[in-house]
Amino acid sequence: MQRRPEEVAAATAKAAATVVLAVNGKRYEAAGVDPSTTLLEFLRTHTPVRGPKLGCGEGGCGACVVLVSQYNSATDEVTEFSASSCLTLLRSIDRCSVTTSEGIGNTKDGYHAVQQRLSGFHASQCGFCTPGICMSIFSALVKADKVASRPTPPTGFSKLTTSEAEKAVSGNLCRCTGYRPVVDACKSFAADVDLEDLGLNCFWRKGNEPATVSKLPGYNSGAVCTFPEFLKSEIMSSRENANGAAVAVSSDDWYHPESIEELHRLFDSNWFDENSVKIVASNTGSGVYKDQDLYDKYIDIKGIPELSVIISSSKGIELGSVVSISKAIEVLSDGNLVFRKIADHLSKVASPFVRNTATIGGNIIMAQRLSFESDIATVLLAAGTTVTIQVASKRLCLTLEDFLQQSPCDSRTLLMSIFIPNWDSDGITFETFRAAPRPFGNAVSYVNSAFLARTSADAASGENLMEDICLVFGAYGIDHAIRASKVEAFLKGKPVSSSVILKAVQLLKETVSPSEGTTHPEYRISLAVSFLFTFLSSLTKSVNEPAKVNVINGSYTNGTGDTSSGYSLKEHLKVDRNYLPIHSRQEMVFGDEYKPVGKPIKKVGAELQASGEAVYVDDIPVPKGCLYGAFIYSTRPHAHVKGINFKSSLASQKVITVITAKDIPRGGQNIGSSYPMLGEEALFADQVVEFAGQNIGVVIAETQWYAYMAAKQAVVEYSTENLQPPILTIEDAIQQNSYFQIPTFLSPKPVGDYDQGVSEADHTLSAEVKLESQYHFYMETQVALAIPDEDNCITIYSSAQFVEITQDLVARCLGIPFHNVRVITRRVGGGFGGKAMKAIHIACACAVAAFKLQRPVKMYLDRKTDMIIVGGRHPMKAKYSVGFKSDGRITALHLDLGLNAGTAPDLSAILPTNIISSFIKYNWGALAFNIKLCKTNVSSKTTMRAPGDVQGSFIAEAIIEHVASVLSVDTNTIRRKNLHDFKSLAVFYGESVGEASTYTLATMFDKLALSPDYQHRATMVEHFNNSNKWKKRGISCVPITFEVRLRAAPGKVSIMNDGSIAVEVGGVEIGQGLWTKVKQMTAFGLGQLCADGGECLLDKVRVIQVDTLSVIQGGFTGGSTTSENSCEAVRQSCLILVERLKPVKESLEAKGGTVEWSALIAEASMASANLSAHAYWNPDPTSSSYLNYGAGISEVEVDVLTGATTILRSDLVHDCGQSLNPAVDLGQVEGAFIQGVGFFTDEEYKTNADGMVIHDGTWTYKIPTVDTIPKQFNVELINSAPDKKRVLSSKASGEAPLLLASSVHCAMREAIRAARKEFSVCTGPANSAVTFQMDVPATMPVVKELCGLDVVERYLQSVSAGTSSATA
Ligand SMILES: Cc1cc2nc3c(=O)[nH]c(=O)nc-3n(C[C@H](O)[C@H](O)[C@H](O)COP(=O)(O)OP(=O)(O)OC[C@H]3O[C@@H](n4cnc5c(N)ncnc54)[C@H](O)[C@@H]3O)c2cc1C
């Protein structure tokens, strides 16, 4: 019987609006939920679940991953898959079961092995990404264990393989850990793992104890019920009631047609309006194209059976349009070569949790209608795919090529299925290519392509004869993938020789023409050329296989010759960027002088973080009546704001009010951030906006989603009348003399007599190097919750690093005394400096709104807004003039530095000192500089992990390399020649140098760079480069010095009557392991009262949240030393308690032997001893700063054809003194290094011509992922020399290791230099193959450009002319 939409809506009205699902085994009925509600929003607002987090809202980060299970009552089968809950619409998963991280393990029921292993392998720092990672791993285990064909794994393992383990988390971003420990935790489940190969963990003492599975938390496949029985019964009974048919949930806002006819009747009804009805399959497209308005009506086409067909026949494979990409991969993987290649390419589309739901049809429609840079359209087009579409009552079958070429289809066009023909393999060659910053996917490609050729042997020429060919290119800035028909026509019938390839390549360059505005057009063209060349050269005998690695000579060794770690050298010879297993080694000494300080105990709360129970600001249950805010920001750099209006739209109807500068209470100030003596920044633009991205107001709505959407509807009216044009660049600022003053106390001092230094030099040279900005990409965006309280008071929960200053500024904003403001911060989901000054703006904005409305107000910024307003690192330009002797000794250096500080001072004034202090790791002879903090009309730049230090250290390396290249000597020789001796160190660093015995950098460098191991590796790199044309390697060893400054800090230790201990410090736990170190220090400090030195106290200590009214003068969290400062304050508090408790202990001992802790405290409590102590530690000014040393060797391989870089190996040595907790410090070293790798290689924080950030999401901003970290990642923590002036002889680890990442950039330059020499590329100002500058970040286009965009043509020309060996 046919159903009319109105009928269905009426008939199912009750069931309709009700979605039933199980969440962690519990039944939920969602009635009357807005159809645009995502699963994530539902989970977080309608259930107690907090594990899935909002990190991006676009499928690009994995913080929201859950396991979705579907039950097929006909077959009684449950299918499970991971999904991004931020893109999954709640209504689309009716009668499904959802498992979140809390569902697999929690505090009450016990933790799951995944959670325990993640924490035991130290794989969680801030923990914000951890529940998502946990669910990606869990889903991979569930999937692998269901493969019946795999043998039963040994107890404790799963059927997962190590290679699958690495890929399991390929879509999950983590900004803290650097992924290595995450991979180890995941690999620990793989049946083929060598457990000895896994890194530092809490399960066995590496090197001392054998690694066995019995020591790992047990894993039982199937122990977690993913689909509860009650829901199965419900599904079965509803099927029975519906006479066997599955119940389709439809309502007047969510329609779920069960047939094409029903869909068409719907299209024809009054209900349908293409502007307000959204047609969805799995809705992942909303991660790519963000909705601009709310929809109140949806059509879910997944219930139409014909769209789910999978038919495999001798003719080919037909896939219904709603078949998921993962399912398509599964089906195609079983097919012939062409199918398998397609499957392989598809496995690099998006990430596992997106592919599991994203449909093939949705992708093709996006490509056809919206010019999406689809991989799928490209590869299917080359494979001769046809599509079936339904337009009105007509069903059409046409080639994919014709379909793509048609004008964009309307919303009534339904893609039914695709058909990929079967290609017999005789004479057929099929290859696909993509060049993207991440090899495993989760990054759209610069160019993708797929080629299918039929060749036969040509007796005459001895070459292959091209009988037929299809060449497809896409994603390069074109409406859709296209065939290069001219090139195809040219090639047909010709023998594939080098001269033919050359001509084909030249023709291709005329075809591939990126549209105006496409970034890196020349690069994209050269990529297309590289792909075609790679493909055609594999079909010819006259040129060698392009990316072939010469195994015999081009050997890559692990340097140590150590194969005991279970992998073979041979493995590494076959470098395949797409899959290289990750190996690691950690070396450290565990000090037990101060135990339990010094033990590598696991991070406090790591399991809580993994289970998702750890509470971040957005997880705090909001009070009744809470409203939500979203910023309206300026899109102009300098303009009068004439008014704010809203478009007429559904989302606009959600606006409750808009808070602006006018709402600052009388007596309050319009102030968003400020630091004593450095200056202030306004909270809201008042009449004139000063930069694109400035807050103009806050839209207030009933839900956070409504607030986001409503803010998008704002239309701000601007005028630029009587205003100066904006100053946007460093050059503009210099021209206009627009600077911030650097306070004298923060101005670094020159060293020596520059003119004299120049006069001593044999040579001088000068050049310029540029470094761009970097975004923090903490996983938790800026967030605050403000709750007005009695008597003009307010409580703010803020994800802040500067909690004390937040309190001050909220009070100033509201015009109330500081004691009326209580700011509480429990934990921060990553900060890296971005939640220093910038978080204060959000807290203040919430406070102003909450005060005005007298209701709680929360703001959790969406990723885009966060990226636009936060500012990031300082872009800078360095011009240097260096004088040096012929032996390489530098005698004088002048540095002209321009920093783009943006519109407000923020903390920019600290940059000059930081830059210079890391820059002077070398003895420059005499040093002079001129540093300008440029005031411009862009967002104010802020602190980011190692602010200025990382740039200073890098600039130093660029100069050293420049000198080396001009003198034609090895860079390490110049490095070593100019490293300080202690005398010159003291001249440059003054008091920070400490004792001569503590200067270890030169010895550390010698140990690494002069070692036979390094020399051997350098020789092997040279061999490799001599025998490989298209891949080049480079190796580099970089020393670093980092100046650390201690600060005053408070600590408070309170012992409860039961002996448990609560500790408060001023520092915030931002993932750096502060709580863990503080806990150890408390146990150590009170340990004098315990027989075992305090180990028994570890479990009794709880470090609690920062509360500005409980512990005052908390200062800030940053600068690497918060842990040390807080630890020392706590130690001093403990000393006070020990003093008080010792007499009690002695009197008890006098009565009878050893005294248990609990008895001691009970006695002290009875005696009314004060069991709480507070200390405010002030470091000794004569030793309050010191130097951190380190060195890093990186070896990379650059693909000359694509510009892709693979970090083959990094070896880091970091001196963290006598580590307070080596596991925590190791995590800091690895995490900082990988963050640095992002800065130096892939992270492009691009702005438009108005200075507005346009790389504003996971789509365009690429932080490192698991597939981009070093394939061998070794870290050594050393304690170079005991130093009693330090806190228990320890040193910092938070920021310094980030500087080591410049070793990757330096190694890349070495590799590029080899490529330039090979192809005689002399681009750049020096017009030399060996001397060139490479700016930061060195993205794929930058690398390729330096290697030569035209190397393929050059090579082919030389081969064709017979001047080059054909077997190069
Ligand atoms: C983080 C992320 C990374 C990605 N990376 C890549 C990548 O590297 N390469 C790549 O190729 N793709 C990539 N994609 C795109 C992804 O493949 C598509 O989002 C997905 O396939 C769309 O399928 P869907 O079912 O979710 O479509 P939906 O979002 O439901 O729909 C998308 C559009 O297609 C329409 N539509 C859907 N099905 C049909 C149909 N059968 N007939 C008519 N119209 C229909 C919808 O109305 C809508 O307009 C990525 C996506 C995300 C979120």
Ligand code: FES
């Ligand atoms: S929040 Fe869903 S993938 Fe980032």
Ligand code: FES
């Ligand atoms: S621990 Fe992964 S983002 Fe912080």
